[in-house]
Amino acid sequence: MLKNTIKYLLIPAIALILTAKIYDITNGFLTKGTSFGKSENVGKALIGGEFLLTNQNGESIKDTDYRGKLMLVYFGFTNCPDVCPTDLARITEVMKALGDKADNVQPIFITVDPERDTVEKMKEYAANFYPKLQALTGSKESIEKIASAYKVFHQKAEDQENQNYSVEHSAYIYLMGKDGQYITHFKSEQGVDEIARLIGKHF
Ligand code: NI
Numbered sequence: 001m002l003k004n005t006i007k008y009l010l011i012p013a014i015a016l017i018l019t020a021k022i023y024d025i026t027n028g029f030l031t032k033g034t035s036f037g038k039s040e041n042v043g044k045a046l047i048g049g050e051f052l053l054t055n056q057n058g059e060s061i062k063d064t065d066y067r068g069k070l071m072l073v074y075f076g077f078t079n080c081p082d083v084c085p086t087d088l089a090r091i092t093e094v095m096k097a098l099g100d101k102a103d104n105v106q107p108i109f110i111t112v113d114p115e116r117d118t119v120e121k122m123k124e125y126a127a128n129f130y131p132k133l134q135a136l137t138g139s140k141e142s143i144e145k146i147a148s149a150y151k152v153f154h155q156k157a158e159d160q161e162n163q164n165y166s167v168e169h170s171a172y173i174y175l176m177g178k179d180g181q182y183i184t185h186f187k188s189e190q191g192v193d194e195i196a197r198l199i200g201k202h203f
Contacts, residue, residue, distance in 0.1 A: 047174065047182040048073075049149030053110065053136035056123035061134055063180055066106045070183075070202055071176040075152045077113035077167050078125040083188070085128070087171055090192060092130040097196040102132075104203050109135045112154040113167050114143045150174060175199060 052062045063071075072091055076084035088109060095102045107130055111117035117125075117137050126135035137143070147154060154169040172185040173195070183202060186195050 047149075047151055047185075048176055048180065049146060051110075051136075051138075051142065051146040051149075053138040053142060053146070054119055056119060056126045056135040058119050061136055066108075067180060068178050070105045070178060070199060071174075071180070072105060072107045072199075073110065073150065073174040073176060074108070074171075075110050075112050075147060075150065075154070075169060076171065077111050077169070078117050078121055079113065079164075079166070080169075081166075083171050087173060087188065088129045088133070090195070091133070091173060093192040094195045094199070095130045095132070097192055098199065101200065101203060105199060107133045109133055110143070110146060111135075111137045112143060112147055112152065112169050114138060114140055175202070177202060 048063075050063050052060060055061045072094070074084075074087055074091060076087065078084070091107050095105065095107060098105060109122075109126065109129075111122065114137050119137060122135040122137050126133050152170055152172075154167055157166045157168050159165055171188060174185045175183045175198070177183045184198070186198070
């Protein structure tokens with residue numbers, strides 16, 4: 001009886017600590033040296049950077065290919081059960097909501113699981129979302145470099161049950177300017193209309 005009580009108290013407590021820790025890590029990464037909510041210009045240089053990756057059609061894509069357009073950049077992995085598909089569907093809806101202005105915006109999905117997310121896998125996955133979405137993969141090193149440039153937290157979580165693994169990751173939609181510089185990022189609680197409106201301020 002006592003054993004059970006302890007178990008029931010302990011499990012939520014551990015879960016809470018773990019959640020808080022991940023929250024701290026992701027927020028710590030993002031907010032270090034930046035001041036969100038104060039000015040969009042503060043800490044601009046701290047998020048984002050150069051990349052040279054491969055899209056779902058096997059073509060080389062680099063960040064400078066989209067100068068003159070806004071970029072919506074999202075990191076995730078194709079085996080993600082819920083967060084990534086939800087966010088990529090949201091990006092798709094945002095693009096549709098932009099109407100004929102959508103040409104000014106390039107949505108980009110970068111995998112944090114290059115080991116499993118091959119070009120073929122990315123092609124199959126990207127077909128579920130906005131047609132213009134660039135789904136990028138690359139070597140472990142190049143993915144590591146760009147994820148760290150965007151201050152993206154990601155960590156493999158082994159799943160003993162099915163000999164598989166999941167990847168915990170921060171899930172922000174980054175808005176990058178026509179010059180490639182960071183403007184802002186959107187969180188999961190922000191809706192399609194709000195995001196489309198905020199993007200519209202930067203055309
Ligand atoms: Ni995900």
